[in-house]
Amino acid sequence: xxxxxxxxxxxxxxxxxxxxxxxxxxxxxxxxxxxxxxxxxxxxxxxxxxxxxxxxxxxxxxxxxxxxxxxxxxxxxxxxxxxxxxxxxxxxxxxxxxxxxxxxxxxxxxxxxxxxxxxxxxxxxxxxxxxxxxxxxxxxxxxxxxxxxxxxxxxxxxxxxxxxxxxxxxx
Amino acid sequence: xxxxxxxxxxxxxxxxxxxxxxxxxxxxxxxxxxxxxxxxxxxxxxxxxxxxxxxxxxxxxxxxxxxxxxxxxxxxxxxxxxxxxxxxxxxxxxxxxxxxxxxxxxxxxxxxxxxxxxxxxxxxxxxxxxxxxxxxxxxxxxxxxxxxxxxxxxxxxxxxxxxxxxxxxxxxxxxxxxxxxxxxxxxxxxxx
Numbered sequence: 001x002x003x004x005x006x007x008x009x010x011x012x013x014x015x016x017x018x019x020x021x022x023x024x025x026x027x028x029x030x031x032x033x034x035x036x037x038x039x040x041x042x043x044x045x046x047x048x049x050x051x052x053x054x055x056x057x058x059x060x061x062x063x064x065x066x067x068x069x070x071x072x073x074x075x076x077x078x079x080x081x082x083x084x085x086x087x088x089x090x091x092x093x094x095x096x097x098x099x100x101x102x103x104x105x106x107x108x109x110x111x112x113x114x115x116x117x118x119x120x121x122x123x124x125x126x127x128x129x130x131x132x133x134x135x136x137x138x139x140x141x142x143x144x145x146x147x148x149x150x151x152x153x154x155x156x157x158x159x160x161x162x163x164x165x166x167x168x169x170x171x
Numbered sequence: 172x173x174x175x176x177x178x179x180x181x182x183x184x185x186x187x188x189x190x191x192x193x194x195x196x197x198x199x200x201x202x203x204x205x206x207x208x209x210x211x212x213x214x215x216x217x218x219x220x221x222x223x224x225x226x227x228x229x230x231x232x233x234x235x236x237x238x239x240x241x242x243x244x245x246x247x248x249x250x251x252x253x254x255x256x257x258x259x260x261x262x263x264x265x266x267x268x269x270x271x272x273x274x275x276x277x278x279x280x281x282x283x284x285x286x287x288x289x290x291x292x293x294x295x296x297x298x299x300x301x302x303x304x305x306x307x308x309x310x311x312x313x314x315x316x317x318x319x320x321x322x323x324x325x326x327x328x329x330x331x332x333x334x335x336x337x338x339x340x341x342x343x344x345x346x347x348x349x350x351x352x353x354x355x356x357x358x359x360x361x362x363x
Contacts, residue, residue: 044248044328044329045246045248046219046248047219047220047221047244047245047246047248048219048220048221048223054329077282078284079221079244079282079283079284080221080222080223080225080284081223081284081285081286082223082224082225084223093212094210131284131285132282132283132284134282164223166223166224166225
């Protein structure tokens with residue numbers, strides 16, 4: 001009888017080991033490395049504002065948490081006869097990177113925006129452009145802290161929509 | 172072992188075997204495919220100009236034989252290809268019959284500011300409108316169709332055209348002191 005019990009226990013352990021080996025053997029391991037996130041920012045002129053360049057103003061195909069920010073820029077020119085308060089809004093095509101990408105927009109020393117793509121849907125701070133004058137905007141895009149895992153393999157094309165409001169001329 | 176316990180155990184074994192057999196008997200090959208991530212976004216029709224809500228012209232004390240040129244840039248930023256027509260509100264007032272108006276499409280280089288025509292180059296071909304102000308079309312249906320350049324058949328994203336408005340008062344004594352009512356010009360885009 002004790003021999004039979006030992007055999008049963010041994011069989012049970014052998015079966016359990018076989019099951020464990022089977023489960024571990026068929027588990028698909030994650031490949032080494034990480035998939036990059038891709039982001040393209042575009043801009044187009046409005047009636048009141050000329051933009052240079054048109055189309056892609058920042059193109060990043062390899063956004064990763066441990067890499068330096070992607071850089072881009074555009075020049076906005078006021079082609080009206082009035083001073084304009086200009087701001088930008090994000091219009092993402094898919095919104096897949098809304099909370100993953102941090103965007104910083106500067107005009108000279110002034111920071112117009114520093115935050116997620118999602119929050120830029122509400123608009124940036126405005127900046128003044130005099131009639132016939134131009135302002136150069138610099139763009140920096142990076143993955144938000146702790147969002148690298150979430151952003152893997154995602155991509156989006158975001159239109160930076162320019163809006164302008166004439167500022168009343170002071171007498 | 173009790174007889175009833177044996178019976179119960181037998182039933183259990185038979186039930187288990189029956190379940191396995193049933194699984195085999197009623198199982199079937201199966202396959203599915205899915206199409207994820209669908210979205211739908213409507214296109215846009217958006218047109219703008221560089222007037223910043225300022226008038227193209229506010230002319231006073233005009234004399235015969237003097238032509239005043241003013242330019243406005245119209246830019247299309249919609250995502251859908253579009254047709255664009257130009258029309259005005261009714262140009263009323265006695266003066267509307269004595270003011271000549273010519274509208275010419277073209278391009279403008281350099282860094283012009285509304286409503287300057289510096290650097291304007293007219294497109295080849297006739298003016299879009301050349302007549303008295305009172306005769307300018309006032310609806311989209313009768314409006315003046317125009318496309319960028321000389322070969323385009325539509326307005327696409329990023330297209331822009333500069334329109335030169337040339338105004339002069341006729342050399343006619345009846346025009347003395349005559350004025351037009353306030354009027355506006357409209358470029359209306361409709362997707363193709």
